[in-house]
Amino acid sequence: xxxxxxxxxxxxxxxxxxxxxxxxxxxxxxxxxxxxxxxxxxxxxxxxxxxxxxxxxxxxxxxxxxxxxxxxxxxxxxxxxxxxxxxxxxxxxxxxxxxxxxxxxxxxxxxxxxxxxxxxxxxxxxxxxxxxxxxxxxxxxxxxxxxxxxxxxxxxxxxxxxxxxxxxxxxxxxxxxxxxxxxxxxxxxxxxxxxxxxxxxxxxxxxxxxxxxxxxxxxxxxxxxxxxxxxxxxxxxxxxxxxxxxxxxxxxxxxxxxxxxxxxxxxxxxxxxxxxxxxxxxxxxxxxxxxxxxxxxxxxxxxxxxxxxxxxxxxxxxxxxxxxx
Amino acid sequence: xxxxxxxxxxxxxxxxxxxxxxxxxxxxxxxxxxxxxxxxxxxxxxxxxxxxxxxxxxxxxxxxxxxxxxxxxxxxxxxxxxxxxxxxxxxxxxxxxxxxxxxxxxxxxxxxxxxxxxxxxxxxxxxxxxxxxxxxxxxxxxxxxxxxxxxxxxxxxxxxxxxxxxxxxxxxxxxxxxxxxxxxxxxxxxxxxxxxxxxxxxxxxxxxxxxxxxxxxxxxxxxxxxxxxxxxxxxxxxxxxxxxxxxxxxxxxxxxxxxxxxxxxxxxxxxxxxxxxxxxxxxxxxxxxxxxxxx
Numbered sequence: 001x002x003x004x005x006x007x008x009x010x011x012x013x014x015x016x017x018x019x020x021x022x023x024x025x026x027x028x029x030x031x032x033x034x035x036x037x038x039x040x041x042x043x044x045x046x047x048x049x050x051x052x053x054x055x056x057x058x059x060x061x062x063x064x065x066x067x068x069x070x071x072x073x074x075x076x077x078x079x080x081x082x083x084x085x086x087x088x089x090x091x092x093x094x095x096x097x098x099x100x101x102x103x104x105x106x107x108x109x110x111x112x113x114x115x116x117x118x119x120x121x122x123x124x125x126x127x128x129x130x131x132x133x134x135x136x137x138x139x140x141x142x143x144x145x146x147x148x149x150x151x152x153x154x155x156x157x158x159x160x161x162x163x164x165x166x167x168x169x170x171x172x173x174x175x176x177x178x179x180x181x182x183x184x185x186x187x188x189x190x191x192x193x194x195x196x197x198x199x200x201x202x203x204x205x206x207x208x209x210x211x212x213x214x215x216x217x218x219x220x221x222x223x224x225x226x227x228x229x230x231x232x233x234x235x236x237x238x239x240x241x242x243x244x245x246x247x248x249x250x251x252x253x254x255x256x257x258x259x260x261x262x263x264x265x266x267x268x269x270x271x272x273x274x275x276x277x278x279x280x281x282x283x284x285x286x287x288x289x290x291x292x293x294x295x296x297x298x299x300x301x302x303x304x305x306x307x308x309x310x311x312x313x314x315x316x317x318x319x320x321x322x323x324x325x
Numbered sequence: 326x327x328x329x330x331x332x333x334x335x336x337x338x339x340x341x342x343x344x345x346x347x348x349x350x351x352x353x354x355x356x357x358x359x360x361x362x363x364x365x366x367x368x369x370x371x372x373x374x375x376x377x378x379x380x381x382x383x384x385x386x387x388x389x390x391x392x393x394x395x396x397x398x399x400x401x402x403x404x405x406x407x408x409x410x411x412x413x414x415x416x417x418x419x420x421x422x423x424x425x426x427x428x429x430x431x432x433x434x435x436x437x438x439x440x441x442x443x444x445x446x447x448x449x450x451x452x453x454x455x456x457x458x459x460x461x462x463x464x465x466x467x468x469x470x471x472x473x474x475x476x477x478x479x480x481x482x483x484x485x486x487x488x489x490x491x492x493x494x495x496x497x498x499x500x501x502x503x504x505x506x507x508x509x510x511x512x513x514x515x516x517x518x519x520x521x522x523x524x525x526x527x528x529x530x531x532x533x534x535x536x537x538x539x540x541x542x543x544x545x546x547x548x549x550x551x552x553x554x555x556x557x558x559x560x561x562x563x564x565x566x567x568x569x570x571x572x573x574x575x576x577x578x579x580x581x582x583x584x585x586x587x588x589x590x591x592x593x594x595x596x597x598x599x600x601x602x603x604x605x606x607x608x609x610x611x612x613x614x615x616x617x618x619x620x
Binding site: 057063065071110111114115117118119121122123125126127129130133134137224250251252257288289290291293294295296297298299301304305306308 | 363414415418419422424425426428429430432433434435436437439440441442443444447448547552556559560563574593594595596597600601603604607608611
């Protein structure tokens with residue numbers, strides 16, 4: 001339970017892993033049908049969602065139960081910017097990430113100042129529900145129906161043009177964009193700032209004593225995680241072609257928590273594997289209503305109660321045992 | 326705004342308040358004693374409501390008030406038994422685990438509750454007719470006072486009074502309070518702390534099940550009932566000060582009034598006054614209105 005440092009494989013090896021996974025992911029449309037390609041795209045987006053959450057939880061020891069507000073902020077920002085203002089996709093995505101970061105700065109500067117631990121978790125949940133209600137009651141954002149019929153725009157400079165609506169082009173775009181985001185998140189972990197956050201997680205008091213401004217560091221990572229979460233959410237808008245207030249509901253905030261905890265918050269790749277495993281659970285149980293909640297809940301309980309390292313922790317332990325022999 | 330409107334709004338806010346208090350009572354009791362913020366409390370409340378629904382269905386027609394109350398008690402007892410199982414399998418193993426993981430573990434329990442409710446009772450909406458005695462409304466002047474609302478208000482007050490009596494005036498109740506204050510010292514004095522914890526969990530869960538039975542006619546049953554009520558109950562116990570029964574009682578009345586009058590003032594934004602109040606209190610007075618400061 002008390003895993004104090006973030007277990008990665010070293011920056012170079014993680015980049016290699018990412019490159020291999022991206023390479024494999026690019027083959028997906030060749031082998032699987034359209035429905036599964038859609039799910040694969042959602043897994044990439046959710047992996048970034050989970051990794052952003054784990055920047056807070058696994059790296060810095062901050063539990064937020066309201067990350068859905070940033071995810072929804074990114075999705076709605078992109079939807080509005082591309083639909084109402086006809087902005088090209090890439091600037092819209094960047095602006096959405098900035099918007100998510102700004103929202104996180106606003107929420108974080110209030111919430112982190114006043115609360116810690118469980119109180120912070122509940123406070124972020126309350127903030128997210130406020131955002132959820134505001135979205136569901138704003139005419140510009142389509143109230144409870146959300147915004148539908150979002151187009152996947154063209155991408156291009158000058159004569160070089162790609163139509164993202166055609167074929168599986170947008171899937172490839174998601175793989176590329178999420179790859180970049182994952183690289184960025186992995187880079188944050190390795191910076192001196194990321195290492196300072198690990199110290200903050202281990203012992204905030206001692207970290208403060210060593211001259212690390214604990215609150216500023218927590219706020220900074222909250223903003224960064226808000227921005228990457230919003231970037232992930234922004235990709236949902238053109239991918240699903242619809243955004244609804246459900247994106248901001250607190251049950252969506254629990255998704256990255258599930259991904260992370262299931263496979264191990266102490267591992268950089270934990271949330272990624274978690275997103276894959278839970279999507280598989282949802283896919284397999286999709287015909288039996290309630291089964292996915294049941295399986296997810298029981299898996300999570302087993303992990304929290306008896307496998308604190310998550311599935312990756314279990315794997316690591318079993319391989320270590322083999323090494324000894 | 327006329328007097329009758331105010332009376333109606335007051336009855337609405339008190340109904341909301343007591344319905345929420347009935348759910349929050351067990352939540353705050355378990356938090357105050359075991360220091361576990363139980364996300365799944367709403368789930369067990371929902372299971373209690375569905376049990377009462379099945380019971381009413383088995384009997385058929387509009388239940389008599391006796392059957393209605395009996396159904397609530399059965400739901401309470403059944404959910405208390407579930408609580409013993411949960412205590413044995415999950416809660417006992419959470420001792421010494423970080424708060425964040427405890428919160429997530431109880432969220433996992435909520436998922437299990439929602440999953441089993443969907444598997445057993447399906448996704449369809451269900452409703453239960455209130456007993457004939459509670460159907461309809463009294464007219465006082467121009468004010469409409471639905472009898473079911475008055476019943477819920479009375480139920481909330483009775484449960485509050487019984488709990489306060491139990492915790493302050495009886496020996497086992499004082500034991501619960503003593504352990505909440507200092508489990509280590511209680512252990513030294515020869516109290517079987519583990520047993521009291523188990524009993525408290527059973528009582529907390531019984532309250533959830535009872536609330537489910539008492540409120541079954543007050544709203545439509547659907548698998549979203551759990552999350553809706555657990556957030557309301559969180560708000561109430563946060564405002565009142567976590568772990569305090571009287572705090573939850575006053576907090577629910579305050580939030581009920583804010584919610585009902587806020588909706589009257591801002592009809593376009595249902596639920597917003599509740600979350601605004603909850604956020605503000607958390608920011609300005611995180612220990613709640615009745616809670617003591619941590620240091």
